[in-house]
Amino acid sequence: MPSLYGLLDKAIKTGRLTxxxxxxxxxxxxxxxxxxxxxxxxxxxxxxWQILLNPELNAAEAYMDGExxxxxGSIHDLxxxxxxxxxxxxxxxxxxxxxxxxxxxxxxxxxxxxxxxxANVKAHYDIxxxxxxxxxxxxxxxxxxxxxxxxxxxxxxxxxxxxxxAAKLNLKPGQKVLDIGCGWGGLALYLAHVADVExxxxxxxERQLAVARRRAEILGVSDRxxxxxxxxxxxxxxxxxxxxxxxxxxxxxxxxxPYFLTVRDRLTADGVALIxxxxxxxxxxxxxxxxxxxxxxxxxxxxxxxTVEAIEPTGLWLLxxxxxxxxxxxxLQHWRKRFLDNRDAAVKIMGERFCRMWELxxxxxxxxxxQGSSNVFQLQIGRERDAVPITRDYIxxxxxxxxxLETEFLERVVASAAQALAE
Numbered sequence: 001m002p003s004l005y006g007l008l009d010k011a012i013k014t015g016r017l018t019x020x021x022x023x024x025x026x027x028x029x030x031x032x033x034x035x036x037x038x039x040x041x042x043x044x045x046x047x048x049w050q051i052l053l054n055p056e057l058n059a060a061e062a063y064m065d066g067e068x069x070x071x072x073g074s075i076h077d078l079x080x081x082x083x084x085x086x087x088x089x090x091x092x093x094x095x096x097x098x099x100x101x102x103x104x105x106x107x108x109x110x111x112x113x114x115x116x117x118x119a120n121v122k123a124h125y126d127i128x129x130x131x132x133x134x135x136x137x138x139x140x141x142x143x144x145x146x147x148x149x150x151x152x153x154x155x156x157x158x159x160x161x162x163x164x165x166a167a168k169l170n171l172k173p174g175q176k177v178l179d180i181g182c183g184w185g186g187l188a189l190y191l192a193h194v195a196d197v198e199x200x201x202x203x204x205x206e207r208q209l210a211v212a213r214r215r216a217e218i219l220g221v222s223d224r225x226x227x228x229x230x231x232x233x234x235x236x237x238x239x240x241x242x243x244x245x246x247x248x249x250x251x252x253x254x255x256x257x258p259y260f261l262t263v264r265d266r267l268t269a270d271g272v273a274l275i276x277x278x279x280x281x282x283x284x285x286x287x288x289x290x291x292x293x294x295x296x297x298x299x300x301x302x303x304x305x306x307t308v309e310a311i312e313p314t315g316l317w318l319l320x321x322x323x324x325x326x327x328x329x330x331x332l333q334h335w336r337k338r339f340l341d342n343r344d345a346a347v348k349i350m351g352e353r354f355c356r357m358w359e360l361x362x363x364x365x366x367x368x369x370x371q372g373s374s375n376v377f378q379l380q381i382g383r384e385r386d387a388v389p390i391t392r393d394y395i396x397x398x399x400x401x402x403x404x405l406e407t408e409f410l411e412r413v414v415a416s417a418a419q420a421l422a423e
Contacts (some may be wrong), residue, residue, distance in 0.1 A: 253300055
């Protein structure tokens with residue numbers, strides 16, 4: 001008869017896991033190859049069978065519910081043991097079953113019509129800024145930061161991300177920019193100040209909208225930086241530039257082609273779009289059950305292959321593709337540390353079970369990018385083949401130019417977030 005002990009004995013080859021069952025008996029697994037170590041304890045016998053039936057989801061829920069406790073180390077140590085041995089876990093019968101089922105029904109999970117998209121956004125982004133303030137940078141950038149040297153602070157790295165995006169957009173004064181999934185408004189406000197452009201930011205989060213609009217008021221730019229509570233599919237008009245950072249993950253696999261058709265239709269004849277998204281070096285897959293159920297309902301990080309396949313029928317040119325490999329892992333290291341440093345405050349806001357869930361989410365995400373196959377891509381697309389210069393030389397030169405301008409406005413833009421959030 002299959003058992004959790006058999007699964008762990010077969011799966012764990014790298015590192016070591018010490019498990020104390022509900023009867024107090026200690027079991028050791030792994031140790032053949034050096035690697036991460038963790039020690040766990042079960043408080044209920046039934047938890048072992050539940051995890052055997054659906055390891056990824058039920059182990060996560062057991063930790064959230066206090067039925068799986070850490071005897072030594074942290075949940076991050078346990079997650080590292082899992083990812084060091086993920087290939088073997090994926091070959092277990094239960095994992096094969098659930099992954100196969102998820103592939104068959106993934107279009108249902110990602111059936112992101114407008115009404116469902118609003119509900120999905122509300123479930124994650126409208127849980128309150130007080131939580132996000134505990135671990136994000138001062139500008140409230142909830143997407144991958146940029147670490148070209150690997151040593152920046154999270155605030156510095158998020159500024160470098162915005163600078164890099166602005167440079168790649170090759171902005172000109174007076175242009176109109178559409179920011180799809182504008183978050184708390186930081187990127188839109190940055191672009192408006194760095195290049196004297198008009199920006200329309202769209203979001204489905206009521207709380208993000210309120211903060212973004214207040215920031216524009218504080219900075220006195222509400223006349224040229226506007227924010228609307230509207231789905232990207234409902235936007236009208238033409239824009240010289242379209243930028244979307246961390247939003248493609250919420251589109252859904254069956255909506256990728258319509259998404260890029262919408263981007264095409266919003267661009268002027270010589271327009272350029274910059275699409276920044278989580279992806280993977282692996283073939284198309286599925287969203288993990290824990291992330292899908294508790295963190296990003298309806299979410300899916302598309303593979304590069306299925307993304308490019310969705311672009312090709314639109315007639316748009318793929319002008320540039322840049323792959324960021326470790327940057328999100330470094331970003332998540334900062335976020336996880338800052339969350340843990342402020343965990344007591346988070347418990348007061350959201351409760352212990354939620355904080356266990358969030359800590360697990362940040363740990364899984366960090367390991368996916370530093371031990372797993374996830375990465376980030378930035379796709380630059382346009383209607384014309386020469387919509388931007390035909391070599392990348394202009395990007396570095398533009399970054400240097402923008403860096404020279406930042407001292408005039410950067411602190412005011414960033415500080416506007418704290419002021420708006422405090423009101």
